[in-house]
Amino acid sequence: MTRATILDYAKRLIAQPSITPATGSVFDEMEAMLAPLGFEISRFIAGDSPEDAELGGPVENLFAIRHGAPGSRHFSYAGHLDVVPPGQGWQTDPFVPEQRGDLLYGRGAVDMKGSIAAFVGALHHLPDDLGTISLIITGDEEGPARFGTVAIMDLMAERGITPDLCLVGEPTSVNRLGDMMKIGRRGSVNMWITVNGMQGHVAYPHNADNPITKLGKILSEIDSLQLDEGTDWFQPSNIEFTDLHVGNPAHNVIPARAEGRLSIRFNDRHSGESLSAMVKEIVERHGGELKPIISGEPFLTPPGEFSDIVAGAIREVTGVDPELSTSGGTSDARFLAKIMPVVEFGLCNATMHKLDEAVAIDDLEKLGEIFALIVERALR
The missing domain is CATH 3.40.630.10 (Zn peptidases)
Incomplete structure (x- = not known):
């Protein structure tokens, strides 16, 4: 050479x-x-x-x-x-x-x-x-x-x-x-979660709808998922939360919107579509919206x-x-x-x-x- x-x-x-x-x-x-x-x-x-x-x-x-x-x-x-x-x-x-x-x-x-x-x-x-x-x-x-x-x-x-x-x-x-x-x-899918609520005063929660509480339940349920234990050639699939955003500058205001983002790296027991459907069911059950983008299978x-x-x-x-x-x-x-x-x-x-x-x-x-x-x- x-x-x-x-x-x-x-x-x-x-x-x-x-x-x-x-x-x-x-x-x-x-x-x-x-x-x-x-x-x-x-x-x-x-x-x-x-x-x-x-x-x-x-x-x-x-x-x-x-x-x-x-x-x-x-x-x-x-x-x-x-x-x-x-x-x-x-x-x-x-x-x-x-x-x-x-x-x-x-x-x-x-x-x-x-x-x-x-x-x-x-x-x-x-x-x-x-x-x-x-x-x-x-x-x-x-x-x-x-x-x-x-x-x-x-x-x-x-x-x-x-x-x-x-x-x-x-x-x-x-x-x-x-x-x-x-x-x-492994494959890769990124997901954006949006939860809309109703803004209000923290002293009058009955007049508001706190999206952070809903987002917390969503993330907790997703975090409890065990996707698999790996395969002969692949390590276990993993879910990682990569961003949380509310953008609320006031300590006495219940915000109107909360957002989260996660990334899943997955082996050949799953597809980007199947994982998106799994997470979507959780998100929508708690009143949120999901936008997944599959980077690769x-x-x-x-x-x-x-x-x-x-x-x-x-x-x-x-x-x-x-x-x-x-x-x-x-x-x-x-x-x-x-x-x-x-x-x-x-x-x-x-x-x-x-x-x-x-x-x-x-x-x-x-x-x-x-x-x-x-x-x-x-x-x-």
């Missing part, structure tokens, strides 16, 4: 500020890296109407494909060029990549421009006729994810393209490169040929036997898993979304080696 090539690619991507939703120069760099390798590249903007701005648009996307022989297998890599805001307090400019010792610093070094750089670097070491290879690269994984990967999937469907396997290059490693890969993720790629290929490549390069996990938050794999087997593997996630995000340069090189082995063995 050409260490200098991968490091250069990572620096070029980090140097392009691409806070979600990302468009423009970072995709120019991506296209410039792939075009000399024989890829057909499609770039497009999704979510560009005025009303889409509230949903995270506009977003740029890129789909690149290099066709193999007719009938050959199709391997796809998925990733995102958008990054979270860097925040204040960095030692150096987060969008000026800086190499200090054995580390490369910059926003996106781990999540996930470093991974994308490693995959493109790996392509230099693969024969052109190995099989069909594609890249699904979005600009809004860190945002609402309304106009990114799902829009690329629509484009692929229009063209009759369905890869046989997909590797999502998210940072999955924990303590050292290769110690964890993901074969699934759980998915699982059962251990088998694909996970064995990924794990084998990791062991060969690093000497580490990876844990097969479904832990963590959501990723765009939740969309891609609807049409093909998906495994996630990438860099160590210790500094992602943090100040002074950094990646070990040696890990970039090894990740490129792992990616090359995975693609070659998957397309044999």
Whole structure:
């Protein structure tokens, strides 16, 4: 693996500020890296109407494909060029990549421009006729994810393209490169609860209707739910309250409205719809209203040929036997898993979304080696 090539690619991507939703120069760099390798590249903007701005648009996307022989297998890599805001307090400019010792610093070094750089670097070491290879690269994984990967999937469907396997290059490693890969993720649903009452004086409660009391009963009943005890591959589903709001500035006034918010991360014993219906029954029984938004359903790629290929490549390069996990938050794999087997593997996630995000340069090189082995063995 050409260490200098991968490091250069990572620096070029980090140097392009691409806070979600990302468009423009970072995709120019991506296209410039792939075009000399024989890829057909499609770039497009999704979510560009005025009303889409509230949903995270506009977003740029890129789909690149290099066709193999007719009938050959199709391997796809998925990733995102958008990054979270860097925040204040960095030692150096987060969008000026800086190499200090054995580390490369910059926003996106781990999540996930470093991974994308490693995959493109790996392509230099693969024969052109190995099989069909594609890249699904979005600009809004860190945002609402309304106009990114799902829009690329629509484009692929229009063209009759369905890869046989997909590797999502998210940072999955924990303590050292290769110690964890993901074969699934839990689902996610967020819910907003509103309880309307009647404003009044606290000394005359019979002339008012206190919504806080009702909301308290709702939250207590929801909190008492035990959804499950986990499954063979998933941890137990959990309900977490994430916000309470009344906004009452007066100590002697019963408010007219109370609001709450909760989030449920759930395994494959449930669906977003079934959980929404369960909570809705509780909320409405106490006179409230519920607005659920399902971020993603759980998915699982059962251990088998694909996970064995990924794990084998990791062991060969690093000497580490990876844990097969479904832990963590959501990723765009939740969309891609609807049409093909998906495994996630990438860099160590210790500094992602943090100040002074950094990646070990040696890990970039090894990740490129792992990616090359995975693609070659998957397309044999």
